[in-house]
Amino acid sequence: MWFKNLRFYQFSETFSLPDDFSEQLSEHSFHPCSRSDQSSFGWSSPFGADNEVLTHSLGNCWLLCAKREEKVLPSTVVNAQLDEKVRQISEAEGRSVPRKEKQNLKEDLIHQLLPQAFSRFRQSWGYIDLDRQIIAIDESAANKAEDFLGLLRGSVGSLPVRPVSPSDAVETYLTAWLQSAELPNPFEFGDEAELRSPQADGGIIRCKQEDLTREDIQAHLAGGKQVTRLGLVWQENLEFIIESDMALKRVKPTDRLLDAKDDLVDPSPEEKIDADFALVSAEVGLLFDDLKRAFG
Structure with a gap:
């Protein structure tokens, strides 16, 4: 877990x-x-x-x-049976089937097909x-x-x-960090970012496995693009992508953390969950503390 x-x-x-x-x-x-x-x-x-x-x-x-x-229930199965039912009604009664009746027929079909x-x-x-x-x-x-x-x-x-959200937009923090090429301790840059223009019809730049401090990325920032996703490494223990709503995606422990973890020999399910939760709650709790400080 x-x-x-x-x-x-x-x-x-x-x-x-x-x-x-x-x-x-x-x-x-x-x-x-x-x-x-x-x-x-x-x-x-x-x-x-x-x-x-x-x-x-x-x-x-x-x-x-x-x-x-x-x-x-695959929609293709439901729709195929619905079309056949509508065809039968149209031929038998010589009329078109209105939209509301079709919806009722569809609901009945779903109810009939659920057991299967x-x-x-x-x-x-x-x-x-x-x-x-x-x-x-x-x-x-x-x-x-x-x-x-x-x-x-x-x-x-x-x-x-x-x-949990800061008083200013998350993009403001992420953009400032990448522009200055400096992060609050104990964070380091990962190798992934997404930059978006604030205009609705503006461009999007996505970087993966890149040096995020390189000059062409800085040029996009100087041109007004904002950082909406940023790869970070915390304490050399966890890697993740932080998004504009403060969600952390693709969180994974680094080899450093896994090497430091004590592995149980043939653990029971209870022992495995207990050990995993001890690691998760300890690391995630400290990560939350540092995120809170970093975002003021």
Whole structure:
């Protein structure tokens, strides 16, 4: 288990977990879709499907895992059957089928086909850091992170959080750093960036595996382009891309961090999760502290 993406949310007022937190989670635990359900979303054990424990804590950090099942119906199958149904009605009744009736027919077809659909499963990981009063979620898309928060809000009743963001636009910081070729400690430049013109019809420059301080990139910055994605390395331990909404993408530990990690011999699932979460919560917590200082 490693958080490949990071979206940070800050509590707007002091938050503590209720005494019956585990029981509240169990009331919203994951259940497979019934024959008529299109999707299902609920809490799952971090230790695997065979385990009933829905959270794991280390100090004041609490790990959570949400599971989603979605029934997949190929649109080509649905549309082909819908076209055939519309054709039959048109021939039998000698009339065209209006749009609203087509929509109702489509919904009926989906309901009939659901029991035959195959399921797609995905997990969403996140953890609550009560010391820092934040929630960190491993999701690349903001709407998926909001789904996770919505499930947690529905479980505990209230969740006063907002996305972590600086007072000025993130692009302002990223552009200034790249223009000056200087970063706040303990960050270093990676080898990837995206530069965009502020005009709607302006150009976009994407750099990969490049020296970001080279002259032609500086020329684009001098011409008014802004940095909207920037590759960074933190403490020589983590590499990631930071985006204009403060999301961290493609987070991965460096060889330096992995070499320093103690590997367990034949760990149980519980021991593996415990060791991984200890590493994630420690590193991500310190990274958040440095990001907060870097963005003022």
